[in-house]
Amino acid sequence: xxxxxxxxxxxxxxxxxxxxxxxxxxxxxxxxxxxxxxxxxxxxxxxxxxxxxxxxxxxxxxxxxxxxxxxxxxxxxxxxxxxxxxxxxxxxxxxxxxxxxxxxxxxxxxxxxxxxxxxxxxxxxxxxxxxxxxxxxxxxxxxxxxxxxxxxxxxxxxxxxxxxxxxxxxxxxxxxxxxxxxxxxxxxxxxxxxxxxxxxxxxxxxxxxxxxxxxxxxxxxxxxxxxxxxxxxxxxxxxxxxxxxxxxxxxxxxxxxxxxxxxxxxxxxxxxxxxxxxxxxxxxxxxxxxxxxxxxxxxxxxxxxxxxxxxxxxxxxxxxxxxxxxxxxxxxxx
Ligand code: G3H
Ligand code: 13P
Ligand code: ZN
Numbered sequence: 001x002x003x004x005x006x007x008x009x010x011x012x013x014x015x016x017x018x019x020x021x022x023x024x025x026x027x028x029x030x031x032x033x034x035x036x037x038x039x040x041x042x043x044x045x046x047x048x049x050x051x052x053x054x055x056x057x058x059x060x061x062x063x064x065x066x067x068x069x070x071x072x073x074x075x076x077x078x079x080x081x082x083x084x085x086x087x088x089x090x091x092x093x094x095x096x097x098x099x100x101x102x103x104x105x106x107x108x109x110x111x112x113x114x115x116x117x118x119x120x121x122x123x124x125x126x127x128x129x130x131x132x133x134x135x136x137x138x139x140x141x142x143x144x145x146x147x148x149x150x151x152x153x154x155x156x157x158x159x160x161x162x163x164x165x166x167x168x169x170x171x172x173x174x175x176x177x178x179x180x181x182x183x184x185x186x187x188x189x190x191x192x193x194x195x196x197x198x199x200x201x202x203x204x205x206x207x208x209x210x211x212x213x214x215x216x217x218x219x220x221x222x223x224x225x226x227x228x229x230x231x232x233x234x235x236x237x238x239x240x241x242x243x244x245x246x247x248x249x250x251x252x253x254x255x256x257x258x259x260x261x262x263x264x265x266x267x268x269x270x271x272x273x274x275x276x277x278x279x280x281x282x283x284x285x286x287x288x289x290x291x292x293x294x295x296x297x298x299x300x301x302x303x304x305x306x307x308x309x310x311x312x313x314x315x316x317x318x319x320x321x322x323x324x325x326x327x328x329x330x331x332x333x334x
Contacts, residue, residue, distance in 0.1 A: 002109065003110045005112035006141075007110075008070070008073055008074040008077060008110050009074065010091060010110070011089055011090065011091055013143040013145075013181065013231070014143055014181065016089060017181070017231035017275045018231075019332065020231075020276075020329070020332070021273055022229075024272075024328070025327055026234075026269070026275050026276060026277045027276050027329055028045075028053065028279065028327055028329060029055045029095075029233075029276050030054065030055060030279055030280070030283060030319060031055045031056070031095060031280035032283070033057075033063045034064065035072070036287070036308050036311060037287070038072055040283075040312045041054060041319055042080050042090075043083065043319075044316050044319030044323060045090070046080045046088070047320060048320055048323045048331070049332070050330050051089035051090075051091075052089070052090055052329075054073065054090060054091065055093045055094075055095045055278065055280075056092070056095060056111075058102055061094075061106070066105070066109055069109075069110075070109050073090075088333070092110060092111045093113040093114065093115065094113070095115055095278070097117060098117060099129075100116075100132050100133055100136070103133045103136070104133075107140050107142050113142060113145065114133065114143075115146070115184070119149060119186075123170065126146070127174060127177050130144070130178040130180055131179065134178055135179075143182070144182075145181065145233055146180035146182075147185075147233075147235075148185060149164055149165055149166030149185055149187075150164040151186050151189060151236050152190040152195075165186050166223065168223050169226075171185075171223050171226050171227055172227060182231035183230065183231070184235050185219070185220070185223060185232055185234070187234075188213065189235060189236035189237050191235065191236045191280075193255060193281045194257070194258055195236065195238075196210070198257050200213055209242060210259045211262075212259055212260075215261070215269065217268070217269075220272060224273045228273075229273065231273065231275045231276065232273045232275065234276070237261055238260045238285075239260040239263050240259055240285065241318075244282075244288075244289040245258045245285065247290075247292065248285065248289045248292055251292035251296040252296065253288070258285075263326050267326050267327075270328055271328075277326075282322075286315045290307070290313070290315075291308075294310050
């Protein structure tokens with residue numbers, strides 16, 4: 001049975017993005033696939049009164065179950081209100097949609113925004129696919145994110161060994177012909193907890209930690225000049241906090257040389273036309289670090305609430321930090 005996101009109390013990204021671009025901040029797009037992540041995201045957004053994008057990949061939708069997800073999203077809005085957030089600004093977004101049918105299925109089951117990721121396709125095919133999704137989505141008042149340029153690392157089921165930065169000379173043609181509402185670009189971010197190889201980094205002489213190469217802000221600024229005020233999206237924007245990696249490694253984990261995007265660079269990007277910043281790996285790390293530590297310190301525990309409570313708290317702390325200290329979206333949905 002199909003349902004519109006409007007019946008679930010969700011919003012699309014139109015107004016969120018317009019305000020974010022004008023106000024020089026970015027909306028957090030946090031991936032989730034389970035109840036604890038969702039609770040932590042809603043708690044953080046409600047506490048900080050930040051607009052928020054609940055982001056679900058095709059794999060996460062399969063994991064959680066599409067029907068359950070529709071009710072989880074509706075529950076998220078009700079829970080946000082119960083927490084004292086009178087007018088929650090919550091968007092449910094498909095991350096890395098791979099085909100028209102996936103996007104249509106999400107739109108028909110309560111999503112307020114979808115991404116169609118044709119970044120791996122030849123340019124004209126990317127345009128044709130994106131346009132097809134835009135036509136269906138806009139008929140349902142659902143917003144569409146498209147992608148131009150390829151990120152290194154894993155793009156959901158699409159694997160890219162090398163990144164190909166977005167070509168600024170293509171963005172006007174692409175945005176005009178597809179009618180997309182926002183554009184994900186490639187300027188050096190990548191997915192996962194290993195964004196750069198040690199060879200691509202330098203080492204901080206004091207700490208010995210890896211320092212990644214800077215993002216290509218020159219390309220971002222060129223794109224901004226070509227499409228003034230157009231919403232830009234950054235994928236692969238986890239910072240891979242060293243303390244979480246250290247906690248995981250100190251409690252039996254093995255994440256050598258994990259490295260992310262420094263938060264100062266994301267703060268800088270948030271002030272530009274970048275109005276949506278995708279974060280998934282940092283949530284995975286926060287959850288895993290708390291659970292590993294808990295198990296190590298409490299070998300007798302086996303009630304999931306015992307280890308999922310600190311995991312949820314740790315994720316919420318991370319989400320609040322991102323909203324307040326990195327993206328600057330706090331108080332923007334008061
Ligand atoms: O961009 C990819 C997201 O982190 C989602 O990852 O496909 O493993 O759910 P996933
Ligand atoms: P991270 O792996 O850096 O968290 O990126 C997530 C993402 O881009 C989801 O689309
Ligand atoms: Zn992504």
